[in-house]
Amino acid sequence: xxxxxxxxxxxxxxxxxxxxxxxxxxxxxxxxxxxxxxxxxxxxxxxxxxxxxxxxxxxxxxxxxxxxxxxxxxxxxxxxxxxxxxxxxxxxxxxxxxxxxxxxxxxxxxxxxxxxxxxxxxxxxxxxx
Numbered sequence: 001x002x003x004x005x006x007x008x009x010x011x012x013x014x015x016x017x018x019x020x021x022x023x024x025x026x027x028x029x030x031x032x033x034x035x036x037x038x039x040x041x042x043x044x045x046x047x048x049x050x051x052x053x054x055x056x057x058x059x060x061x062x063x064x065x066x067x068x069x070x071x072x073x074x075x076x077x078x079x080x081x082x083x084x085x086x087x088x089x090x091x092x093x094x095x096x097x098x099x100x101x102x103x104x105x106x107x108x109x110x111x112x113x114x115x116x117x118x119x120x121x122x123x124x125x126x127x128x129x
Contacts, residue, residue, distance in 0.1 A: 010033070015044060022037050079119045085111045088111040
């Protein structure tokens with residue numbers, strides 16, 4: 001039986017990285033690479049309690065990253081906000097021919113504000129679903 005070509009690479013990783021590969025990121029690796037990670041991790045003789053502690057640390061970091069991603073401001077180009085922005089901006093810009101800079105600014109402010117507001121509630125509801 002030939003030696004697993006991924007063992008040398010997996011030996012370079014920390015215990016935390018190996019556990020991350022075997023639990024959270026296993027879809028990103030070939031079966032042979034996962035087997036190598038397991039062999040290397042088992043060879044390090046880490047206690048079950050220590051493995052559990054590392055897994056909890058990884059899960060907490062993943063939760064924080066997901067939460068940060070969910071709370072990241074959404075672009076107007078995503079979701080229904082762009083449609084609302086266009087619907088609020090276009091009619092006054094087309095219909096009001098003689099508008100000054102102040103009026104143009106207020107129309108733009110109303111359009112983008114409405115779009116952001118719609119996206120805020122849309123993504124809040126979507127994230128809570």
